[in-house]
Amino acid sequence: MNRKLRIGVIVAAVAVALGVGLWLVSHGGEPDADAGASSALTVEVVGLEKRAWPQTLEASGSITAWQEVIVSPETGGLRVADLLVDVGATVQRGQLLARLADDSVRMELRKQEAALAQARVALEQATSNLKRAKAVGDSGALSEQQLEEYRINEATARASLSSAQADVDSTRLKLKQTRLVAPDDGFVSSKSAVLGNVVNAGSELFRLVRKSRVEWRPELDARQLGMVHTGQSANVVLPGGKQVPGKVREVGPTLSEKTGRAIVYVSLPTDSAARSGMFASGTIALGTKSAMTLPQSAIVSRDGRSYVFAVDAQGKVGSRAVDTGRRQGDRVEILTPIEAKTRIVASGGAFLSEDSQVTVTGQRQAGTAP
Known part of the structure; x- marks a missing residue:
């Protein structure tokens, strides 16, 4: 029984093998290539999107x-007595920045004011003399030459008063110039003033950034x-x-x-x-x-160039070299002309090769994150 059983099994196996061979011969001698093909990757596809982008x-x-504003003294030969601001300080127009020693200027001012008082008295006296001379002259007691001398003395006294007044005004201005103030709003960008240093007229003490x-x-x-x-x-x-x-x-x-x-x-x-x-x-x-754009994830960089993978109707991919332009967020401008209906692999292109078979699960909407 065992021997017969073994013979039966062998005969059955041969019959099955013969049947498979006959089936292969009837179908061209080999299995269907498509039946054995497998998908390399499951992908989403995306199309080009037109966007209005700022050009920069x-x-x-x-x-x-x-x-810049340079602050410097208009009078020289005076010592820096006080510094009230430093670098980086924000100042306003008219704010006091530094003060020069003004003792000598004040003494000179008092002297000029005294000279002014003397000139004023001299003018009053000359005016009075001319008035009396005119009264006497009308009676013929004074000659015309003597009257002219009184007129000249009065004019000279008036000119001396104007000169003394000018000296006082000049000294007062010099006293005012011992106070260095900000010519405009701003902040101090540099300071070269040194406390106790005797400065020259026009030497830079501060530099301001205006406004x-x-x-x-x-x-x-x-x-x-x-x-x-x-x-x-x-x-x-x-x-x-x-x-x-x-x-x-x-x-x-x-x-x-x-x-x-x-x-x-x-x-x-x-x-x-x-x-x-x-x-x-x-x-x-x-x-x-306007710019035709794709998501950054759709761009594959190889050998110094940029590529995208397009999916055809049979689900096979093919690479296309593209030139890229501006970038904004996760979007990239595509300068190479591509048909609007072309389906581009949205992400994962780095894992694909030419003519790879893929399974498309859907099309990503514009602006959707991968």
Whole structure:
């Protein structure tokens, strides 16, 4: 029985194998390739989206004071008696910054005031003499020559009084100039005054940033300059990474003969972190321009180029090299023309190869996060 059973099993196996072989022959001799194909990845697809994006111009330049004010004494030969502000202090117009020693000036003023009093008395006397001479002259007791002398004495006394008054006014002005005040609102950017130092007229003691205003001054070439206009908004990135908004105040009217570039003056808020002397980069908004965009996740970088993977009707992918432009958030501008109906793999393209079979689960809506 065992021997017969073994023979039966062998015969059955041969029959099954023969049947499978006949079936393969009847179907072309090999299994269906599609039946054995497997999906490499399950993906979402996305289409290009048109967006209106702001067009910007990148530039860099220094941050400087809008205007600087130099505070210096108008009179010299006096000692610095008091310093009332230091670097960084915010001052208002007319605020006292420093005081020069005024003892010698006050003494000179008293002397000039005494001379003025003497001149005033001399004029009164000359006027009185001329009045009496005229009264006597009418009776013929004085000659015309004597009357003329009285007139000359009165005129001389009047001129001496004017001269004495001018000396007093000059000394009072000199006394006033011993008080150095802020010519305008702002903050003190530098101080060279030293307590006790004898200063010369015109020597710099303080430097102020007028109105506490600083501005960004990027340099642009002739082509870029034609796109910039007064009133355009700007965004300045400070060395620490902080961003400061600004507005174009003025566009330089001429280009440098050495560099071929012109300066653009961008006003910054007075309460910003920008400081004079910084070097910053930034952008100037030029208006809006439409852009065909894809999410950043759809872009694959290989060998220094950017690619996207398009899915055809059979579910196979093919790579396409694209040129990219502006970026905003997670969106990238695609400069290479692509048909609007093209289905692009939304993410995971780095794991795909040419002609890979994928399973599409759906199309991602514009603005939806991966």
